Amino acid sequence: MKLSKLILTEMVIRGRKCIVCAAAEEQKIMELRLEPSDKKNTLNNIYVGQIEKTAANIQAAFVRIGDGINGYLPLEQAKEAIFTSGRKGDSTLRPGDELLVQINREAMKGKLPALTANLNFSGKYLVLTTGNKKIGFSNKLTKEESTLLNKWLEEERNLSEREYGLIVRTNAADASKEDFLYELDLLKKQYQKVAVNGRNRTCFSLLYEAEAFYMAAVRDIYTRDLEEIVTDIPEIHSRIQDYLAEFQPEKQTLLRLYEDKLLPLYKLYNLEGAIEEIQHEKIWLKSGGFLVIQQTEAFVSIDVNSGKYTGKKKAEETYRKINLEAAGEIARQLRLRNLSGIILIDFINMQNPDHQDELFHVLKKHLRKDPVKSRAIDITPLHILEMTRQKIRRPLIEELKDL
Structure with a gap:
């Protein structure tokens, strides 16, 4: 089981000071929320x-x-x-x-x-x-x-x-x-x-x-796999400490005040990189394939491409491997970017029905980890996977544009 961390810090984004709350699993940012320090939720x-x-x-x-x-x-x-x-x-x-x-x-x-x-x-x-x-x-x-x-x-x-x-x-x-x-x-x-x-x-x-959005994040995070809550803001540390003392005293040991002045917390976890990532439509996969993520007025479109994959096995197995990796990354990108509504995913076509079924179930497994209600519905005759994700907050890209 991957252990998770909740990171709360302050950083300047597009010239405006923001409180940033990030959930990480094994150094990889899975969720990102931000709010201008002077804005009220x-x-x-x-x-x-x-x-x-x-x-x-x-x-x-x-x-x-x-x-x-x-x-x-x-x-x-x-x-x-x-x-x-x-x-x-x-x-x-x-x-x-x-x-x-x-x-x-x-x-x-x-x-x-x-x-x-x-x-x-x-x-x-x-x-x-x-x-x-x-x-x-x-x-x-x-x-x-x-x-x-x-x-x-x-x-x-x-x-x-x-x-x-x-x-x-x-x-x-x-x-x-x-x-x-x-x-x-x-x-x-x-x-x-x-x-x-x-x-x-x-x-x-x-x-x-x-409550402050970061307090809701502390309350809602799934604590069974939680390794640490870390912040470099004394006031936030104090508020979380008071909350844990009253409601979850057994979790107080998870809270840490980060005090290294030489390496800011947002740099330690590369939050700048995560914010940069969500501003790009193209996301490369380790296999050499890539995703293209586009938000339209009516739905979110995600295209999976084989890219520069150089696997030596036959094409069907190549596409299976890229699609399975893409399923995990798509689930992460939906959380990271906070994309919602109707989502259409064009995976690479596979002829083997068993591989299609496997892909559908792997995506569903990844979506179950999402705190926001998400549902994979079906794969159409044109091999487009249809899914939905509940709308709660604005997409992160919109919040960045308003800064």
């Missing part, structure tokens, strides 16, 4: 919003959430809405209605931020949701792990009028019963404060402010 913020207008043709409502700030609420995301007036969520939305909304996707390409009335409160082990009242489990948990965790939730399952649901996350496999139930209690208190008491707050109130 709004993803997952919860507000008392007001419906300005509804648009039946696109099945959405436009919601004002602050002074001159609007969001886009798909009507399917408003089925279990919590209104300040106390009326039920199955009522038709009308201009002037006040309801609780959460930003669940940042503004992208000039589009408004996407909102949901199905509120989510995330912890390390659990997500509490107001939209779905069921109790569900991450499909990455084994049957034995799910069975044990389900027993710990027996009391919750038997509550007669539970107004929220729970999703048990992959990290829960490593939780003690005490820590698991402690977090459940915290999430329920957060829900009570925001979703219940928030019904009595004035319009445009900020009911819940999202």
Whole structure:
């Protein structure tokens, strides 16, 4: 199993100081997030919003959430809405209605931020949701792990009028019963404060402010394979130390303050190289093949080419080797660049159906490591592999262009 590191540092990118959060596996950067040091994160913020207008043709409502700030609420995301007036969520939305909304996707390409009335409160082990009242489990948990965790939730399952649901996350496999139930209690208190008491707050109130993006990364990273959390920023080190002391005391030894002044942390892990990499469409593979990654308005296109591969075996085996290497690199590039939506991959054509099946399953295996929901769908008659990746944040290239 590859051990991972979480790296948090500050660097100047395009003349602007940014906090950078990177996940690395064996010195290779797998994920990269950055945010200008002077910018405040709004993803997952919860507000008392007001419906300005509804648009039946696109099945959405436009919601004002602050002074001159609007969001886009798909009507399917408003089925279990919590209104300040106390009326039920199955009522038709009308201009002037006040309801609780959460930003669940940042503004992208000039589009408004996407909102949901199905509120989510995330912890390390659990997500509490107001939209779905069921109790569900991450499909990455084994049957034995799910069975044990389900027993710990027996009391919750038997509550007669539970107004929220729970999703048990992959990290829960490593939780003690005490820590698991402690977090459940915290999430329920957060829900009570925001979703219940928030019904009595004035319009445009900020009911819940999202944590710093790097704190969310610390909370969400899969700790079973985590080797180290390293930062060279004393303030961030202190915040993470406080968080771990309260919620994951057994992980405190993983945190390290990097203090080498001669070799900056971002140079040690070549974060400049990773940022440079995502700005190129062409990515070379060790086998001599290469990828061409292009973002269009409608989808992401990835082309796999044999390039300068000089294998001496017959062509079919050559193409199989390049495609299998490409599958792993494509999964990494999707995470690194934060590409999402519809993704079409043109692998090198292979005549052997067994090789095609193998490729499909290898890609699925790599995608399972992605914290963002990703799904390989099928291979078309034209040998194009179709897949999707959930949209949460903007592609990293867009964030770089805005600096």
